[in-house]
Amino acid sequence: MDTILDLYETEAHGPKYRAVAEAIRRGVSQGRLDVGERLPPVRDLAWRLGMTPGTVARAYTILTDEGLLQAEVGRGTFVSQPRPERGADPWVDVDAVPHGQGGDVYEVNLVSPHLPNVGQARLVRTLLAQVAQDPPSGIMHYPTHSGCLPAREAVARYLSEPVLGRFGAEDVVLSHGGQSAITMVMQAVLEGRRPVVLIEELAYPGFRRAAELMRAEVVSVPMDAQGMIPYALEEIARRTGAQLVCLSAEVQNPTLICMPTARREALAEVARRCGLQILEDDCYRLGPVHGPSFRALAPERGWYVSSLSKAVTPALRFGFAIAPEEQAARLRRAAEHGFFGLATPITDVAALLLNHPDTPHLLREVRRAVAGYVRAMVNILGRYDLNWREDVQFVWLTLPAGWRASTFARAAEAEGVRIRTAEDFATREGAPPHAVRLTVNGGVSLKSFEAALERLRVLLDNPPERIAV
Numbered sequence: 001m002d003t004i005l006d007l008y009e010t011e012a013h014g015p016k017y018r019a020v021a022e023a024i025r026r027g028v029s030q031g032r033l034d035v036g037e038r039l040p041p042v043r044d045l046a047w048r049l050g051m052t053p054g055t056v057a058r059a060y061t062i063l064t065d066e067g068l069l070q071a072e073v074g075r076g077t078f079v080s081q082p083r084p085e086r087g088a089d090p091w092v093d094v095d096a097v098p099h100g101q102g103g104d105v106y107e108v109n110l111v112s113p114h115l116p117n118v119g120q121a122r123l124v125r126t127l128l129a130q131v132a133q134d135p136p137s138g139i140m141h142y143p144t145h146s147g148c149l150p151a152r153e154a155v156a157r158y159l160s161e162p163v164l165g166r167f168g169a170e171d172v173v174l175s176h177g178g179q180s181a182i183t184m185v186m187q188a189v190l191e192g193r194r195p196v197v198l199i200e201e202l203a204y205p206g207f208r209r210a211a212e213l214m215r216a217e218v219v220s221v222p223m224d225a226q227g228m229i230p231y232a233l234e235e236i237a238r239r240t241g242a243q244l245v246c247l248s249a250e251v252q253n254p255t256l257i258c259m260p261t262a263r264r265e266a267l268a269e270v271a272r273r274c275g276l277q278i279l280e281d282d283c284y285r286l287g288p289v290h291g292p293s294f295r296a297l298a299p300e301r302g303w304y305v306s307s308l309s310k311a312v313t314p315a316l317r318f319g320f321a322i323a324p325e326e327q328a329a330r331l332r333r334a335a336e337h338g339f340f341g342l343a344t345p346i347t348d349v350a351a352l353l354l355n356h357p358d359t360p361h362l363l364r365e366v367r368r369a370v371a372g373y374v375r376a377m378v379n380i381l382g383r384y385d386l387n388w389r390e391d392v393q394f395v396w397l398t399l400p401a402g403w404r405a406s407t408f409a410r411a412a413e414a415e416g417v418r419i420r421t422a423e424d425f426a427t428r429e430g431a432p433p434h435a436v437r438l439t440v441n442g443g444v445s446l447k448s449f450e451a452a453l454e455r456l457r458v459l460l461d462n463p464p465e466r467i468a469v
Contacts, residue, residue, distance in 0.1 A: 225257065
């Protein structure tokens with residue numbers, strides 16, 4: 001009971017039943033409420049919190065419906081064993097996958113981020129049911145640009161914080177997630193039989209994959225501690241005749257560099273001189289912005305891409321792109337000619353989700369939950385060369401002497417931990433550093449997550465030449 005009381009004090013805002021539910025969720029995610037632990041009787045907890053038993057019972061019911069709690073007649077309410085969502089990839093709910101002979105070590109996948117569920121799954125299920133009963137956009141016609149106006153208006157409001165320059169709902173084009181938006185921008189921009197796309201020497205692999213679909217040549221540009229180097233961009237752009245440069249100013253994937261405004265301005269000027277279009281991927285940002293977007297700095301050539309995958313859930317595959325001023329029609333044609341538009345039930349759900357009064361609270365809770373997992377990574381691995389931010393779902397670890405990235409990844413997998421190496425983010429001709437990216441996996445308890453990090457720490461402490469044979 002003391003754990004719930006402590007956590008409730010930090011949640012004492014909004015409806016009381018929701019505050020109680022959030023306190024219990026946090027207790028479970030932080031490992032302060034263990035699987036199988038019996039929760040206080042409804043009347044006892046209600047008395048301690050100074051509320052009606054019905055309020056506590058409502059919170060227990062919500063969490064029982066989510067599967068976080070299990071009620072047993074005559075015995076009480078308990079923290080339930082984590083269970084996979086139906087249709088989930090087997091590695092996502094890793095607590096259900098024992099690793100090794102002992103059965104008490106679980107395989108933990110740190111390859112791609114998995115957001116903690118702080119209530120967004122329940123809200124999405126509710127909205128899906130609502131749309132199924134009465135779809136606002138209908139169910140018997142092709143999607144249209146005008147038909148998805150409520151979703152585009154909701155996106156425009158959602159993007160009120162980034163400094164994007166002048167834009168409105170008419171400038172928003174919807175896509176099947178951020179990767180689809182990147183491909184869509186390339187379809188709108190690239191011309192000729194063998195166009196050239198420029199990326200940073202360590203960059204999101206999706207840039208390369210989209211460019212390859214367009215039969216484009218991908219050329220990497222050197223970077224420093226502030227991101228892509230302007231003079232290197234200019235030299236390579238002029239030499240190759242490149243048409244597009246891909247950047248992530250707020251959260252560089254995988255290094256976490258946040259590009260200073262002066263660097264953004266310098267790169268925008270190079271793009272003008274060289275006739276480059278700029279594709280900016282802002283999918284990973286959870287926190288506030290730290291500078292203007294390239295669309296604001298170069299409104300005639302800045303293309304902005306983001307999605308709900310890293311902030312709410314990747315399951316909806318709901319992304320969006322904003323073209324430079326006066327070029328929205330090119331982007332709309334790429335979407336309409338490519339896939340006619342998103343399925344209308346998805347745009348209906350997305351509009352309801354973005355406009356829902358609970359969504360701002362859920363976004364804050366996602367950030368807070370992610371920060372808890374990141375702090376665990378820093379507490380356990382912080383003695384090493386670690387780049388991290390509490391509002392980003394991954395860290396960048398430069399390996400100590402004695403470890404090569406590929407060797408470390410194989411050793412980690414042998415310990416039941418899957419990770420991603422720097423090679424995945426470099427071009428084929430690149431010379432990546434011996435570094436790895438580790439992501440938040442909120443699909444496991446914090447206790448299992450920390451246990452996986454401890455296994456990595458043991459490996460880091462014992463590079464191959466120090467491990468006894």
